[in-house]
Amino acid sequence: MKDDVTTEKKRRGRPKKNVAANDTVAAVEVKRGRGRPKGSSNKKPLKNIDAKKDIKNLTYKPVNVWDNPKFSRRNIMSFSEGYKAFMNKARTEREFIREAIIMAQERGFVNIDSLGDAKLNPGDKVFRVVRDKLMLLAVVGRKPAEEGTRIVGAHVDSPRIDIKQNPLYENTEMAFFKTHYYGGIKKYQWVSIPLALHGVIVKADGTVVNVNIGEDEKDPVFTITDLLPHLAKDQYEKKLNEAFQGENMNVLIGSEPVGDKDEKDRVKKNILSLLHEKYGIVEEDLISSELQVVPAFKARDVGLDRSMIGAYGHDDRICAYPALMSILETKNPEYTAICYLTDKEEIGSVGNTGAESRALENFVADLCAMTTSGTYTDRLVRASLDRSKMLSADVNAAVDPNYEGTHDKMNAGYLGKGVAIMKFSGSRGKSGASDANAEYLGEIRKLLNDHQIPWHITELGAVDKGGGGTIAMMIANLGVDVIDIGVPVLSMHAPFEVASKADLFATYRAYCVFLQ
Ligand code: MN
Ligand code: MN
Numbered sequence: 001m002k003d004d005v006t007t008e009k010k011r012r013g014r015p016k017k018n019v020a021a022n023d024t025v026a027a028v029e030v031k032r033g034r035g036r037p038k039g040s041s042n043k044k045p046l047k048n049i050d051a052k053k054d055i056k057n058l059t060y061k062p063v064n065v066w067d068n069p070k071f072s073r074r075n076i077m078s079f080s081e082g083y084k085a086f087m088n089k090a091r092t093e094r095e096f097i098r099e100a101i102i103m104a105q106e107r108g109f110v111n112i113d114s115l116g117d118a119k120l121n122p123g124d125k126v127f128r129v130v131r132d133k134l135m136l137l138a139v140v141g142r143k144p145a146e147e148g149t150r151i152v153g154a155h156v157d158s159p160r161i162d163i164k165q166n167p168l169y170e171n172t173e174m175a176f177f178k179t180h181y182y183g184g185i186k187k188y189q190w191v192s193i194p195l196a197l198h199g200v201i202v203k204a205d206g207t208v209v210n211v212n213i214g215e216d217e218k219d220p221v222f223t224i225t226d227l228l229p230h231l232a233k234d235q236y237e238k239k240l241n242e243a244f245q246g247e248n249m250n251v252l253i254g255s256e257p258v259g260d261k262d263e264k265d266r267v268k269k270n271i272l273s274l275l276h277e278k279y280g281i282v283e284e285d286l287i288s289s290e291l292q293v294v295p296a297f298k299a300r301d302v303g304l305d306r307s308m309i310g311a312y313g314h315d316d317r318i319c320a321y322p323a324l325m326s327i328l329e330t331k332n333p334e335y336t337a338i339c340y341l342t343d344k345e346e347i348g349s350v351g352n353t354g355a356e357s358r359a360l361e362n363f364v365a366d367l368c369a370m371t372t373s374g375t376y377t378d379r380l381v382r383a384s385l386d387r388s389k390m391l392s393a394d395v396n397a398a399v400d401p402n403y404e405g406t407h408d409k410m411n412a413g414y415l416g417k418g419v420a421i422m423k424f425s426g427s428r429g430k431s432g433a434s435d436a437n438a439e440y441l442g443e444i445r446k447l448l449n450d451h452q453i454p455w456h457i458t459e460l461g462a463v464d465k466g467g468g469g470t471i472a473m474m475i476a477n478l479g480v481d482v483i484d485i486g487v488p489v490l491s492m493h494a495p496f497e498v499a500s501k502a503d504l505f506a507t508y509r510a511y512c513v514f515l516q
Pocket of ligand 2: 315346493
């Protein structure tokens with residue numbers, strides 16, 4: 001048990017039931033010769049259970065995290081405060097990585113690319129950043145990397161609205177940026193809300209300008225307008241996916257003209273003049289930019305009991321943040337512990353900053369070269385990946401009681417039931433899924449039970465209701481054992497997503513015990 005898990009008196013309710021149930025199963029496994037798990041109790045084998053007295057121990061029943069006597073409310077709340085503060089600074093993948101670098105360096109992590117051919121020793125802490133959007137961190141294990149690693153992988157990009165490369169135009173004396181949305185959004189959720197502008201602009205001379213407008217209380221914000229109900233008769237008749245057209249999702253950015261009345265496009269010219277004043281850029285510089293609009297509101301407590309957090313970008317920062325925190329706190333692990341923070345998951349993990357890139361393999365190759373006692377060869381990397389295990393740290397679709405029929409309730413994610421394990425994702429007959437091996441699921445289940453970390457088994461939704469994927473399949477393709485495990489979320493991909501603080505803490509604890 002880790003020291004940050006207190007054993008203070010339980011706040012309310014009964015102790016966790018499925019721990020007892022699963023201890024019993026563990027005891028059966030001992031009988032079958034699989035060895036007694038560390039810390040397991042002396043429960044009697046299944047066949048000796050008094051049917052009347054212990055019948056409840058035979059059923060699988062996830063419990064509420066708040067009832068777990070091993071977690072204190074204070075620890076749950078305090079971890080959530082750290083998460084909210086981080087979320088208010090890390091609004092995009094670049095900003096997440098920027099904050100992560102600061103936190104890693106503060107804790108003694110060294111850029112692996114500054115070490116040349118040096119050897120690494122157990123306990124050494126290194127990181128690598130790829131194009132400011134992907135990051136790998138590692139704590140070197142007591143065993144060399146060729147014997148396998150333990151990886152927690154999350155993505156740090158979130159659905160949003162990207163500004164087009166040639167975006168600026170004027171219409172009816174208002175200036176707009178044209179956009180192309182990024183990831184799976186329900187477009188109607190992104191109109192009529194305050195938006196902030198983040199990103200980079202690469203100027204003609206190659207210098208990079210950082211943009212961040214709309215987060216400070218004194219900053220202006222932006223918005224995509226919507227039609228008033230009085231004139232929405234035609235809009236009401238349309239299907240939801242037709243009523244809001246991507247090409248019309250233009251961001252309002254100004255309405256004041258420049259002084260010279262003989263000029264054309266006076267409002268657009270005023271915006272260009274302001275951009276030049278602030279950033280020293282001209283219109284063509286916008287072509288080499290990555291500008292994103294994201295909701296301009298901060299992470300907030302949700303509920304009178306403050307048991308939940310509402311924020312933009314829980315998917316997947318509510319898993320990426322505990323993944324980062326768990327690697328930062330890993331000390332002297334048996335196997336080299338790796339935290340993998342990827343970009344582009346929301347559009348298919350593509351490109352040289354996505355999980356389909358070689359970034360993980362390259363990093364593992366370097367770790368093998370720097371920890372082997374023999375001669376480095378390519379076979380060490382392949383052996384390492386074959387022996388590695390990973391938690392694909394991504395959010396899960398929690399049951400929303402206001403929308404019946406979307407889930408199979410026996411195999412669904414719920415708020416407050418702890419970290420959600422998902423054996424497979426995909427859609428229409430598990431197509432496009434990484435389907436974890438039962439043996440590996442069993443191993444993870446046992447690990448969580450041994451540490452009394454609440455968990456439940458889930459699917460993305462009811463069969464044939466839709467589907468989706470994570471980075472699990474890309475990493476599984478390398479030979480790694482991978483399973484999806486993360487925080488259940490309500491209103492996923494909406495500008496304001498909701499998750500339970502208790503689930504966040506359970507997830508953080510799960511990643512910690514896995515890496516350690
Ligand atoms: Mn995700
Ligand atoms: Mn997503």
